[in-house]
Amino acid sequence: MRTRRISKKSSVSIDDVARESGVSAATVSRVINKAPSVKEENRRRVLLVIKKLKFQPSVFAQRLARGKSDIISLVIPRYEGVFYSFYVLELIRGIGTMCEVLKLDLLLHLTSAKSPLNYSTMGGIIFADIIGNRLQLESALEKGVPCVVINNFVEDIGISCISIDNVEGAKKAVGYLAELGHKRIAHITGDVTTQAAWHRLEGYKAGLKMNGLELKEEYVVKTDYSRGQARAAAYKLLGLTDSPTAIFVASDSMALEVMAVATEINKKIPLDFSIIGFDDNPTGLYAPVALTTIRQPLVKMAEEGVKHLNKLMTSSSAKIIKRVLPCELVIRESCAPPR
Numbered sequence: 653m654r655t656r657r658i659s660k661k662s663s664v665s666i667d668d669v670a671r672e673s674g675v676s677a678a679t680v681s682r683v684i685n686k687a688p689s690v691k692e693e694n695r696r697r698v699l700l701v702i703k704k705l706k707f708q709p710s711v712f713a714q715r716l717a718r719g720k721s722d723i724i725s726l727v728i729p730r731y732e733g734v735f736y737s738f739y740v741l742e743l744i745r746g747i748g749t750m751c752e753v754l755k756l757d758l759l760l761h762l763t764s765a766k767s768p769l770n771y772s773t774m775g776g777i778i779f780a781d782i783i784g785n786r787l788q789l790e791s792a793l794e795k796g797v798p799c800v801v802i803n804n805f806v807e808d809i810g811i812s813c814i815s816i817d818n819v820e821g822a823k824k825a826v827g828y829l830a831e832l833g834h835k836r837i838a839h840i841t842g843d844v845t846t847q848a849a850w851h852r853l854e855g856y857k858a859g860l861k862m863n864g865l866e867l868k869e870e871y872v873v874k875t876d877y878s879r880g881q882a883r884a885a886a887y888k889l890l891g892l893t894d895s896p897t898a899i900f901v902a903s904d905s906m907a908l909e910v911m912a913v914a915t916e917i918n919k920k921i922p923l924d925f926s927i928i929g930f931d932d933n934p935t936g937l938y939a940p941v942a943l944t945t946i947r948q949p950l951v952k953m954a955e956e957g958v959k960h961l962n963k964l965m966t967s968s969s970a971k972i973i974k975r976v977l978p979c980e981l982v983i984r985e986s987c988a989p990p991r
Contacts, residue, residue, distance in 0.1 A: 664705045664706065664707045664708075666680050666681065666684075666707075668705060668707070669698065669701050669702055669705060669707050672701045672704075672705065673694070673697045673698045673700075673701045674697070675694050675697070675698060679694055679698065680698050683695050683698040683699065683702075684702075721773065721774060721775035722755065722756050722757055722775055723756070723757045723758075723759060723773060723774055723775050724751065724756050724757070724758060724759070724774065724775055724776045724777065724778060724958070724961060724965075725758075725759045725760075725761050725769070725773075725774045725776075725777045725778070726743070726744070726747055726758060726759070726760050726761065726777075726778050726780060727761045727763060727769065727777055727778065727779050727780065727785070727788065728740060728743075728760070728761070728762055728763075728780045728781075729762075729763065729764075729765065729780075729781065729783040729784065729785055730762045730763060730764055738904070738905065738931055738933045738935075739931070739950060740780075742950035742951055742954070743780055743802070743803075743950060743953075743954045744760070744954075745951060745954070746950065746951035746952070746953070746954025746955045746958075747778065747954045747955070747957070747958050749951075749955065750954070750955040750958035750959060751958060754958065754959070754962050756775075756958070756962065759773070759774070763785065763788070764785075765783070765784035765785040765787070765788070766787075767788075768788075769788055769791070769792065771791075771792060771795050771797050774797055775798070775965050776797065776798040776799065776800070776961045776962075776964060776965045777792050777797055777798070777799045777800075777961075778799075778800050778801075778802060778957050778958065778961055779799065779800070779801045779802070779804075780802055780803060781801075781802070781803045781804045781846065781847070781848070782801060782804050782806065782847075783845065783846055784845075789801070789809070789811070790809075793809070793811065798961060798964035798965050799811055799812070799961075799964075800812045800813065800814065800957045800960055800961045800964070801813040801814075802814050802815065802953050802954060802957040803815055803816065803847075803848060803953065804847050804848075805847065805974065805976060806974075807974075810972055811972065812960055812961075812964070812972045812973045812974065813973075813974050813975070814953050814956050814957050814960070814973075814975045814976075814977065815847075815953070815975070815976050815977070816848065816948045816949070816950075816953060816976070816977055816979060817976045817977065817978050817979055818847075818848050818851035818852045818855060818948075818979070819851045819852070819854055819855035819858065820855065820978065820979060821852070821855060821930065821946040821948065821979030822851070822852040822853070822854070822855025822856045822858075822859060822900065822930075822946070823855045823856075823858055823859040823862065824859075824946060824979065824981045825855075825856075825859070825900045825928045825930070825946055825981065826855070826856055826859025826860060826862075826863065826865075826900060827859055827862065827863060828928070828944075828981055828983070828987065829898040829900065829926060829928065829987065830859070830863035830865060832898075832926065832987060832988065832989045832990070833989045833990055834897050834898040834926065834989075834990050835865055835897070835990075836868075836871070836894065836895075836896040836897045836898070836990075837856075837860065837865065837871070837896060837897075837898045837899070837900060838871035838872070838873070838889050838896035838898070838899045838900070839852075839853065839856040839871065839872050839873075839899070839900045839901075839902070840873050840875060840882060840885045840886070840889070840899060840900075840901045840902060840906060840910065841853050841872065841873070841874045841875060841902050842875065842876070842877040842902035842903055842906075843875070843876045843877050844874055849877070849902055852902050852930060853872070853902075856872075856900055870892060871889070871896055873885035873888055873889060875902075875906065877902070877903055877905075877906065878906075879905060879906060879908075879909040881906075882901070882905075882906035882907075882909040882910055883909050883910075883912070883913055885906075885910075886899075886909065886910040886913040886914070887913060887917075890913065890914070890917065890919065890925070895925070896925060897925050897926065897990040897991075898925060898926040898927070898928070898987070898990070899925060899926070899927050899928075900927075900928050900930075901927065901928065901929050901930065902930055903929060903930055903931055903933075904929035904930065904931040904932070904933035904935065904936045904943060904945055905931075905933060905935075906929070907927055907928070907929030907930075907936070907943055907945070908929075908935065908936065908939055908943070910927060911927065911939055911940065911941070911943070911986075915940065921940075921941045921986050922941065922985070922986055922987050922988035923988070923991065924991075925990075926944075926986060926987040926988055926990075927943070927944070927986045927987070928943075928944045928945060928946070928986070928987060929943050929944070929945040929946070930945060930946045930948070931945060931946070931947075931948060931950075932945050932946070932947035932948065932982055933945075936984075937984075939986075941984075941985045941986045942984035942985040942986065943984055943985075943986050944981075944982065944983050944984045944985070944986045944987045945982050945984070946979050946980070946981060946982070947979060947980040947981075947982050948977075948979050949977050949978075949979075952977060953977055956975065956977075960973060
């Protein structure tokens, strides 16, 4: 066996092991990956050198050699305040937990719609919604990378998706307000370029129709999900001559901003008007009045997405699924019959 002095300052590579063992790098790779085709003498020599040089094989290189990567990527369209988003934090919590259970590694990609993705490192991809980045999804599918979309029901592409029933959730919110006797129900939307916000708006309209209530255009104020625009929407609605007696808001964070505006203009909730949010963000419990909301199963959606992606990565017989998870009305203190 030839010997070669390896500098302690430099990291030991697979080539160093090959030279020290007197075999090729390909043989060393086969030994590391326990290939049965290696001669026993070569296997013994390589293992002795690995121990001697304290060589630590690249986990990623091992996976590539096996033709499989256990790395999944979570792709989230980049937007302002993403790390303060309850929605994003819940997704990361659910995905991270399930990755730990399934022994998968997670890479987080905050990308613009035009940013290219390096598919060579990915065993699979979870797309958290599709907002202007459809080309990234189509490119991944063309390259044969297993993909799952969450928070968006994709009908026109053969891809697995798990989403929330935002339409039904909005209908529950409006129906509850109507049961309390409200006839002037307004809606502050999220960014309707997203499927979730658009579906909540459609559910609001359907809820009004189901309860025999008129849709008034001045009662619908569109925003981008930001608290600043929610604040402006609240001033607009509460400043109307025939102001609404109830407001359904597309997110809890915006609903909390509406509640702050109510305090500033000396209106009491639910005495002067009722309010319902959407998300079940825990901060709603600590508002001046506990916020009634629509609970969406974000963590469950995230966990289901990882479990199905793992099936797609490990089984050629795994089938495409399209699943919609139900929402739940959570009644607290911010709604009451109109005066």
